[in-house]
Amino acid sequence: MSPKPSLLTCPYCETPLYEQKTDFRCARNHTFPLSQKGYVNLLGQTRAGDTAPMLTARRRLLDTSAYLPIAQALANNLIHYLPSTMATLPSRPTMSSGIIDAGCGEGHYLGHIQKILEEISLPIPLACYGFDSSKAAVKLAARRYHSATFFVSNIKQLWNITPATSCPILNVFAPRNFVESAHILQPRGMILTIIPTQKHLHELRNHYHLLQIEPQKEARVYKQANSQFNLSHTEVIEYQQGLTHQQVADVLTMTPNYWHQRATKKTFPNKEHTLPVTISVRSLVFQRQ
Numbered sequence: 001m002s003p004k005p006s007l008l009t010c011p012y013c014e015t016p017l018y019e020q021k022t023d024f025r026c027a028r029n030h031t032f033p034l035s036q037k038g039y040v041n042l043l044g045q046t047r048a049g050d051t052a053p054m055l056t057a058r059r060r061l062l063d064t065s066a067y068l069p070i071a072q073a074l075a076n077n078l079i080h081y082l083p084s085t086m087a088t089l090p091s092r093p094t095m096s097s098g099i100i101d102a103g104c105g106e107g108h109y110l111g112h113i114q115k116i117l118e119e120i121s122l123p124i125p126l127a128c129y130g131f132d133s134s135k136a137a138v139k140l141a142a143r144r145y146h147s148a149t150f151f152v153s154n155i156k157q158l159w160n161i162t163p164a165t166s167c168p169i170l171n172v173f174a175p176r177n178f179v180e181s182a183h184i185l186q187p188r189g190m191i192l193t194i195i196p197t198q199k200h201l202h203e204l205r206n207h208y209h210l211l212q213i214e215p216q217k218e219a220r221v222y223k224q225a226n227s228q229f230n231l232s233h234t235e236v237i238e239y240q241q242g243l244t245h246q247q248v249a250d251v252l253t254m255t256p257n258y259w260h261q262r263a264t265k266k267t268f269p270n271k272e273h274t275l276p277v278t279i280s281v282r283s284l285v286f287q288r289q
């Protein structure tokens with residue numbers, strides 16, 4: 001395979017990285033091997049992130065479609081706002097476009113969106129890149145979603161992505177970095193983000209005395225985005241979902257409330273029944289000024 005331009009830059013010298021058969025490499029020969037498991041480590045060493053048990057629980061829960069309306073809302077917003085983003089691209093196809101899932105976890109949302117995009121015809125193909133600080137996350141993601149590329153990377157630091165590209169960014173239940181997002185996006189380039197509202201899983205939060213959602217979370221996100229992004233869309237996605245004993249255990253395990261899972265076994269009302277739980281998130285679309 002001849003070297004293929006990628007959206008990435010070298011973490012050491014910031015020149016473009018080219019994708020080769022077995023690695024990503026810059027002109028100065030700094031090399032980032034594509035592991036046998038199908039992911040690339042840009043960090044050198046891994047940083048704390050979600051653990052393997054949390055990720056396994058997250059995947060099992062997401063595979064049940066309990067959070068499907070969230071994936072659908074992301075895909076709808078992407079399709080709606082993509083034309084204005086694509087309008088800023090050069091007319092000739094380039095590699096300077098793709099989708100970046102920052103804090104991708106086990107890859108569910110990027111995988112969903114990639115599938116939807118395959119069904120509609122885009123003027124140019126979008127490469128799909130997932131970034132997560134957890135090696136366990138990118139391993140799991142790479143094992144399932146073969147046509148995306150997953151990177152171990154710290155999204156709170158520099159992003160190693162070519163500036164002024166046109167990459168929709170996904171930020172789902174994950175840390176945001178508006179400074180780096182602004183750096184890499186062209187005007188009107190978008191961030192699709194999902195944050196929990198205070199009602200999200202409130203039955204479980206109350207029943208198991210879990211951490212509450214920070215009341216000022218939404219205001220804090222607006223404030224962080226404010227100087228370089230316009231808010232183009234905001235909506236609450238809220239529904240009641242009957243969760244089985246296994247789903248409740250998985251929801252608890254996949255969140256920072258991991259250590260409460262023992263409580264589930266003790267106090268889940270009746271293993272034969274489902275527990276009605278509120279899923280409530282805010283979906284936001286920001287566009288670069």
Ligand SMILES: C[S@@+](CC[C@H](N)C(=O)[O-])C[C@H]1O[C@@H](n2cnc3c(N)ncnc32)[C@H](O)[C@@H]1O
Nearest residue numbers: 049050103104105132133134154155156172174
């Ligand atoms: C709550 S999970 C959400 C995962 C995925 N977006 C989803 O909704 O299924 C948050 C993810 O962000 C990752 N994460 C946390 N801090 C990070 C950082 N500084 N850099 C990259 N990823 C990070 C965690 O490892 C975890 O996979």
Ligand SMILES: [Zn+2]
Nearest residue numbers: 010013026030
């Ligand atoms: Zn280099």
